[in-house]
Amino acid sequence: MALANIPLAPVLPGSRHLHSGKVRDLYELTDGQHAGKLLMVASDRLSIFDFVLETTIPDKGEILTRTSLWWFEQLSDLVPNHIVSTDVPPEVAGRAVICDRLxxxxxxxxxxxxxxxxxxxxxxxxxxxxxxxxxxxxxxxxxxxxxxxxxxxxxxxxxxxxxxxxxxxxxxxxxxxxxxxxxxxxxxxxxxxxxxxxxxxxxxxxxxxxxxxxxxxxxxxxxxxxxxxxxxxxxxxxxxxxxxxxxxQIVRNWALSPESGWDRASGESPPPLPPEVIERTRSRYVEAYELLTGETF
Missing domain, CATH: 3.30.470.20 (ATP-grasp fold, B domain)
Known part of the structure; x- marks a missing residue:
């Protein structure tokens, strides 16, 4: 299956790995005051066309996490959310949240x-x-x-x-x-x-x-x-x-271009991204975060 290439989730002390998706790794906390709660970690992985790419986008997981936290705050009067704490293990600081099991x-x-x-x-x-x-x-x-x-x-x-x-x-x-x-x-x-x-x-x-x-x-x-x-x-x-x-979309466009040399119908994963595509993609995520929140990443 296309998504069989998801890397193994890191082992985190005081937690048990439950599941890995295209971008996120999910753990159950087994120790401390939040034992039994879930730890949701956003990786720097990127998926297109149901392939998880070999190449990661630096800081993507942190940008996604900070974006979600900002929006949860803007919406708090409309609907409650699942966030319990951002006091997470140091190995995943900035890119993870502790949340309720729903x-x-x-x-x-x-x-x-x-x-x-x-x-x-x-x-x-x-x-x-x-x-x-x-x-x-x-x-x-x-x-x-x-x-x-x-x-x-x-x-x-x-x-x-x-x-x-x-x-x-x-x-x-x-x-x-x-x-x-x-x-x-x-x-x-x-x-x-x-x-x-x-x-x-x-x-x-x-x-x-x-x-x-x-x-x-x-x-x-x-x-x-x-x-x-x-x-x-x-x-x-x-x-x-x-x-x-x-x-x-920058990555999708590159993968489908003659420059990538990738045939979508081949069943093979897209090739590694060139540095300029990585940087342009990272820049778009950062730009969206900064424009929306008014904060500097």
Whole structure:
């Protein structure tokens, strides 16, 4: 499988490794005041087209962690989150958080304010996204009349998430929870889109994850990072084409270019990234963080 090349997670004293994904390593703390809580570590790994690359992006894990923490703070009056502490083992300082163990809902909660990606493909095929009819004549990058909730299934590691209808979410979690997930997702997107726009950035769409903690819906995992969201420079926005973005699109473009020498259909992992692609990608992550938060990385 494409993702079999995920490196072994580091051994951390006082913890037990539970799982590794494309970017994050998850542990259970076994010692100290937070024993039984989860330790979520963001690595510098990068994945494209369901391959975890051999090359890492320096500081990416710390940027993602700091971005999420900043957003959790901006959203704290809208929805509780899973963060317990940032007092983490020194081996992962700056790139990890201690968080509650939640009963996660098996739904990727996606909000879209602009049409692109898989939503665009669905629209071009049917005129709808996740069963929501949209006006005719929309193109790549079009702003939607209003943000929409376009959920997806949570795919197994190495597979793609699949867009589903709202009725499918109701069938999975029940009508009451489905309604709350939709309401919270759109509320988070609305708040974040406004904040980002004030800073010269368009938040085109974002993917959120929620879980249950003692009957309360809690925002979990990462939130509003360039890995889970599409951010575009507002002054470069031009519907009708692919938009410049603050994410790993630079890497995707290089991998698909003749320069890389990679054949996507080969089944082989993409080759190591050249230094200039690594630095340009890192710079985009840093730029997004600094523009959004007003902080210097």
């Amino acid at each position: 009963a996660m809902y098996p739904v990727e909660c996606v909000a879209r304010g602009y049409l692109t990606g898989s939503g665009l493909l669905d629209y071009q095929a049917t005129g709808e996204v996740c069963g929501i009819a949209l006006p005719g004549g929309l193109v790549d990058g079009s702003r939607l009349p209003a943000p929409i909730f376009t959920p997806a299934t949570k795919a197994d590691l190495g597979d793609h998430d699949e867009n589903v209808s709202y009725d499918a979410v109701v069938g999975t979690v029940g009508a009451e929870i489905a309604g709350q997930l939709r309401e919270l997702t759109l509320a988070v997107y609305g708040r974040a889109e406004e904040i980002a726009r004030e800073r010269g950035i368009i938040l085109a769409d974002t993917k959120l994850e929620f879980g249950d903690r003692d009957g309360t819906i809690v925002l979990a995992d990462e939130v509003l990072t360039p890995d889970s969201s599409r951010y575009w420079p507002a002054d470069d926005w031009a519907p009708g084409r692919a938009q410049p973005s603050y994410d790993k």
